[in-house]
Amino acid sequence: DGGITQSPKYLFRKEGQNVTLSCEQNLNHDAMYWYRQDPGQGLRLIYYSQIVNDFQKGDIAEGYSVSREKKESFPLTVTSAQKNPTAFYLCASSIPGTETGELFFGEGSRLTVL
């Protein structure tokens, strides 16, 4: 079945460590996104990519990095520079230029810094 797969679902990290969250999609979508979700706040855009080998910073890119070497894959690295990384991370994809721009989300990855 087509969809978006995020892994791991739960991740624990010590302070000062970098971690990489995986996001893979087989929907053949060009655009992919990373959001962060915190309690009581709306989704906040970290990075997005509309085409392979190109990506743009979102509203809260500091302390994060991404790559888009393949259409299917858009991994997110949470670096030690991210001051408050404990959050729920959501990866999404869409077909750019469609009328609705509907987003398809992965199941999410919950990162906890110990």
Add this chain to the structure above:
Amino acid sequence: GQNIDQPTEMTATEGAIVQINCTYQTSGFNGLFWYQQHAGEAPTFLSYNVLDGLEEKGRFSSFLSRSKGYSYLLLKELQMKDSASYLCAVLDSNYQLIWGAGTKLIIKP
């Protein structure tokens, strides 16, 4: 700045009707979305409005008034499985999605 407001939490009874409001102030408007998110899960698409009026889809309807910067999601014949958070999001003039914090809907028997 850009802002989307929705109530933090609402409670309703199984079988009843509930209306979740969303007001927005954004730089431009290219459509409004409603998503449903069960606890610990990913959001799923419910509706999209770009023109004024009511869009009906089964038990769920979504209304938009662009002049008032206002939308609502109407849920009829509530079921226990409708207990979830409902997220309102607006596509601004740069085609970026601005998200509300979500409304947690609690359904009681």
